[in-house]
């Protein structure tokens with residue numbers, strides 16, 4: 001009985017940031033298909049493919065926010081972002097359970113290789129494409145033949161299997177607890193927040209994103225190098241790169257400077273790989289957790305350098321050698337980000353994601369208010385002034401977007 005079938009609320013709010021998008025929804029088979037097409041378009045070069053990728057993603061996000069499973073294409077009447085091409089793919093899945101277009105991409109040898117190679121830490125689509133052009137088809141083949149010195153790729157390749165294993169929520173919580181404990185001695189009052197997918201309720205993720213701040217702005221300066229030297233002294237760092245902050249308010253008013261060097265933001269941060277003790281993978285008692293404490297770090301020894309690169313030069317051990325050692329730890333990807341308190345809530349929104357949520361809320365801010373939204377703040381481009389916020393809620397209020405908690409930002 002078609003008359004009783006649910007339809008989308010009409011009109012569907014245009015931007016995904018105006019809709020609740022839970023992690024678990026009713027249309028995963030459709031979204032999986034559309035996100036595969038997004039993925040494929042993203043890997044191909046050119047503006048057209050970039051736009052195509054976004055179109056698939058936006059359509060997928062509409063389906064993710066539906067309160068019912070799609071059973072009839074007419075249920076999408078009134079939804080923006082669902083064009084003829086999207087309808088065709090959805091109709092095919094409704095009729096046959098699959099779509100030829102999707103299956104063709106899924107089985108495309110080039111796509112399959114790109115899929116494998118872009119999962120290597122440090123490898124973007126450009127690197128993956130280069131490897132394919134060399135005729136390499138597996139990560140093992142790349143390992144045997146890749147000779148360049150990029151530290152990310154060398155470690156990414158050497159530790160690929162364990163980095164591919166997803167990080168669990170328990171591991172992320174244990175690591176956060178451990179870092180918080182270190183913070184108490186390094187800088188009391190520093191706050192540590194587990195962001196990224198875990199904040200949105202995911203039980204697994206590809207890395208651990210920790211955002212730090214201190215309520216008295218300025219106190220956070222110099223904290224990250226000190227934390228890193230503690231981690232270094234405990235021999236917990238496999239490799240990584242520290243970047244000093246490059247934020248200026250001035251840059252936020254300039255389209256080109258805002259995203260200079262393709263950087264998503266200008267925070268001081270560390271991106272790297274932690275040697276994660278295997279015992280942190282299960283539930284552990286406080287006692288056991290901090291028993292082998294040995295804080296004897298020279299808190300000022302960490303300098304502006306690429307520790308991994310330094311190690312590659314001075315150490316006898318290559319990433320491959322380290323990976324082959326018998327060891328009590330596994331490699332885990334970690335991002336550590338420092339935000340001054342006056343930028344904190346924007347940083348929180350930015351580092352909570354999802355990526356698509358950020359894209360949409362930023363587009364919304366620009367189109368409806370002529371505001372540039374970044375992880376540092378909201379900038380009124382007309383009046384050339386910034387709009388500070390003291391909570392996430394306040395950011396949504398300023399923009400006139402209903403507040404959704406992180407669990408509902410899974411677009």
Ligand code: GTP
Nearest residue numbers: 196197205206207264265350351352353354355375
């Ligand atoms: P998993 O790690 O796979 O669970 O997904 P995730 O959503 O946590 O992705 P990721 O760790 O890549 O990024 C976390 C959030 O931070 C996402 O919303 C990204 O858009 C955002 N993000 C990632 N890198 C940057 C960056 O350099 N700057 C800013 N501002 N945001 C970033």
Ligand code: MN
Nearest residue numbers: 196197207209
């Ligand atoms: Mn993450």
Ligand code: MN
Nearest residue numbers: 196207209335
């Ligand atoms: Mn991350």
